[in-house]
Amino acid sequence: MPINARAQQENARQAALVQAGALDGQETAAVEFILQCGFADARLIAAAHINSQSLQEQVRSAMRNTDRRVARLMQGKIEAGMQLAQCEQRAQQCLEQARRLVVDPQLMPNQVADLDRVWAAIQVPVGQTRQKFETVRAALHSRLACQVELQRALIDALARLREVTSALDGVPSDVGVCAGIIDELALTLEQHVAAPEVPALPKHLLSSFLQEMDIARQKLAVQQRQSVLSASATNEIRTSSGAAPAANDESDLGADFQDAAQAALTAMPVMTAAKIAIPDLTATPQVAMDSITIAQLQELTQRFAEALDGMEKALEQGLLQVACEHDKALRAIDAKLCKPSAAQVPRLTMARMELAHLMSWARWGGNVSREELLKTAEELPLQKLQLAELGKKIGSLRERWKSLDVSAGVSSRELWHRFDAACNSAYEPVAAHFRELAEERLQNAVKAQVLLGQLSSLSVASQDAVEIDWKGVAQQCQRMQQAWQRLGTIERKEKKRLDAEFATALSVLADPLARQRAAAIERRERLIADASEIRADDRTAPEALRALQASWQEQSLFLPLERRDEQALWMRFRAACDAVFAKRKETAQAAEVDRHQNLQQKEAICAGLEAAAVVSPAALGTMGKALREFQNGWSQTGYVPRAVEQQLIQRFDAAVAVLQQRIDALKRAAQTSEIDALQRKLSLCQAVEVAIAQVPQPQLDKGWSAEWSEQAPLAAYLERALQMRFSAALAALAASDITYAATLIDNRAQLGQELLRLEILLGCDSPAELSRERLQMQVEVLQSSLRAGQKQITQQEQLVTLCALPAATDAKSTQRIADLLQKMKSGD
Incomplete structure (x- = not known):
């Protein structure tokens, strides 16, 4: 390519890169640029500015086969966007659930914990959704804190109420203080009950508090009644004795009596006339003066005295209705027939004055109390109480209205109609709830009939016991029993009948299952016995125990027993296995x-x-x-x-x-030293033998004997053979024995054979010209080794034979001997 063309292309590329970098925020322009740009780097930069999913899909489709880098970038952005959308959707679902929990009246801590766990599993980026969720979660945690505080306050109040109840069991120092504490705790309970987190409280807490409050009020009423009676008895004693107590004592005692009486009138529970036996004096017939007998007169006098005493006691206890009944009885007695005594007249006058005084106060207090009850009944629909509490509240209001009829007289008809209408209006949700419960009981009865039909269709009587899936039968029985228990409430008569039918239908499955379980228990007992009989010192004990455990598991899977039976048998089986393992552990420790x-x-x-x-x-x-x-x-x-x-x-x-x-190193060193000594001694022998073959013969002894004695001794078998050869050579040299010299020359051929045999045994190379002879000798050696009873010649024996053979050696034979000794020295 010409230089100008390359420069123009580079300039166009740089311009495309600059243009791609300037497309930030211009997604449509970036798409158009990618589709018409011819530079891959510029297309990649422009693709980074595309954030819309539709445009990303358009670019991916266009660049799928053109620019794979851009296509992969778009694919990654699309997947990231989809993942982010999924996270956002799940976050919105969590947020909606959190908002539902915020307004749920019965918020539970486990619901908030599950919500937090789900939220933690979502990779939600920082944004508006996270802020909203954190705000809602803070509200949830605030509600949980309020629940904890409310529960703690009720527990503390219940503990304080129990302390007051325990104090009332004995002789309290101040009944008024106990009454004030009970009233304060009652007010505290009303405040806590009005709290919005009451539905989330434990169900037993409020019921325990109310039950404890009733017990405390009953004990307080008993103490107050005893205080009033004690004060009355003291006054009678003072009146009869005529003693005038000191001014300060009288004032103190009077104040105590007044406080006790006032507490008794305000806190004592109202008792109806039906709870006290009142003589029916109003039914006494009018008897003519001339026809009355002495016995009848005595009976009238006794009735008059009893009615007067009952009226005084009723006034002391604040039972106005009872006092009025006694007053009626007194007025029904004819004064002409039964005149009161001188002591009874002032008593009767004082009693009627007190009755009139208390009746006026009772009517005033009753009207005020009825107005308060009416106001409370009219405000009940606005309090958003639970249905159970609302029903109890309405019942309590009606009971208090009835008690006011007894203690303060009957109210006006208009006021009663207003109160009754307010109670009926407030009770309407409770009545609707009861209607729903009745409908639910009917539906539960229908569900029970359906379950009975399903249970009747199940039968194992016609099947072989081996082919039946007893585990499935047990699961079916358990599922049926659980479904029956979850049916809910049913009418009592229907419930009794349906329970009997269910028991009869279930027995069709349960009885065969019980027999199979009894057989399974016997098999488990045998496994336990087998495990107990295993010896701990037996090497196969672990395998035997594992086999028993596998059999146990197999039987458990085939037919599970009742939980208590399964647990008891398993504990015994495991104890038997553990005993064997413990014994083996003791043995292992030893x-x-x-x-x-x-x-x-x-x-x-x-x-x-x-x-x-x-x-x-x-x-x-x-x-x-x-x-x-x-x-x-x-x-x-x-x-x-x-x-x-x-x-x-x-x-x-x-x-x-x-x-x-x-x-080995020491042995090799000793062997090397011995072979060196062998080589030197063999050289001395060869030197003497060479001297024998020389003519004229040299000097008889050139110090060979001295040099021989200086050499280290060899092994006995080598030392003996070389010593005999050396001595024979010295003797032949001294005697100029020509025959010995001829022997030396004659033994050259044998020396060659012995060298060849030793080379074969040591695995050394022989001269090339002796290859034929070497092959022939190898065959002979092999044949001799194959002959039965033929003793093989060892390297040691062959070396002794070579060393003991006197023979004239030339330079070639000397070199071959030296090579053999070097081979033996190296040990190869």
Whole structure:
């Protein structure tokens, strides 16, 4: 390409890169640029500016076969966008769930925990959704904190109420203080009940508090009644005795009595006339004066006295209705027939004055109380109470209205109609709820009939017991029982009938299942007995236990037993297996002690081997013996702990290898020294034999004997053969024995044969001209080795034969002997 064309193309490329970089925020222009641009780098830069999914798909489709880098970039952006959209969708779902939980009256901590766990699994980027969720989650956590505080406050109040109840069991120091605390706790309960987090409280907490409050009020009423009675008795004693107490004592005592009486009138529970036996004096017939008898007169007098006493006691206890009944009884008695005594007249007058006074106060207080009850009933629909609490509240209001009729007289009809209408209006949600419950009971009865139909269709009577899936039968029985228990409430009569039918239908499956489970229990008992009979010292005990455990698991899968039976049998089976394993563990611990002792012995052997490897070369004979003793001791010593077994074996092998190398090195050194001495002595023999063959003969002895004596002794078999050859050669030299010289020359051929045989035995090369003879001799050696009873010639025997053979040697034979000795020295 010409230089100008390349420069123009480079300039166009740079311009395209600049243009691609300037397309940030211009997605449509970037798409058009990519579609018409011819530079891959510029297209890639422009593709980075495309964020719209539709445009990304358009570019990916266009560049799929043109520019794979741009196509991959678009594919990655599309997948990232889809993943982000999925995360956003899941985050929105979590946010909606969180918002539902915020307005849920019964918020539970596990719901918030599950919500947090789901949210943590979503990779939500920082944004508006995360901020909204954190805001809603903060509200949820605030509600949970309020629940904790409310529950803690109710628990503390209940503890304080129980302390007051315990104090009222004895003789409290101040009944008024206890009454004030109970009223304060009642007010606290009303405040807590009005809290928005009440539905999330434990169900037993409020019921326990209300029950404890009723017990406390009953005990307080008993204490107040006893205080009033005690004060009345004290006043009577003072009146009858006529003693005038001191002014300060009287004022203090009067104040105490007034407080006790006021507390009794305000806090004592109202008792109806039906709870106290009142003599029906109003039914006494009018008797003529002239026809009355003494017995009848005495009966009227007794009734008058009893009615007066009952009226006074009722006034003391604040029971106005009872006092009014007694007053009616007194007025029904004819004063002409039964005149009160002088002592009874002032008592009757004071009682009626007190009755009139209390009746006026009761009517006023009753009207005020009725107005408060009416106001409370009208406000009930606005309090958003739970249905159960609303029903109890309405019932309590009606009971209090009835009690006011007894203690304060009957109210006006208009006020009663207003109160009754307000209660009926507030009770409408409860009535609707009860109607729903009735409808639900009917639906539950229909569901029960459906379950009975399904259960009746299941039967195992016509099937073989071996072919039946008893596990499935057990699961069906369990599912049916659970479904029956989850049916909900049913009318009592229907419930009794349906339960009987269900029990009858279930017995069709349950009875065969019970028989199979009884047989399965017997099989499990046999497995337990088999496990108990296994001996711990048996090597096959673990395999036998594993086989029993596998059989147990197989039977458990085939037919599961009742949970309590399964658990009890499994505990016994596991105890039997654990007993065997525990016994084996004890045996293993004893073996472990032996292993540690063996470890010490083997460590001592390793230390001895390591010390024997550094002895002097003079102890070569003892080193081999020591090595054998150490090896025998190692093989005779038992096992060591598994943790150090491999390490100890490596140490022993290393020490044996070092000592063996030391022994081999010393042996090689001794062998080398011996072969050197052999070579020198053989050279002396050859030198003497060469001197014998010379004419004229040289000097008889050139110091060969002295040099021979200076050489180190050889092995006995070599020393004997060379000594005889050397001595014979010296003797022949001294005697100028021509025959010996001829023998030397004649033995040359035999020397060649012996050299050839030794070369074959040592694996040395022979001269090329002797290859034929070597092959022939190798065949002979092989044939001799194959003959039965033929003794093979060893290298040592062949060397002795060579050394003992006197023969004249030339330079070639001398070199061959030297090569053989060098071969023996190297040990190859």
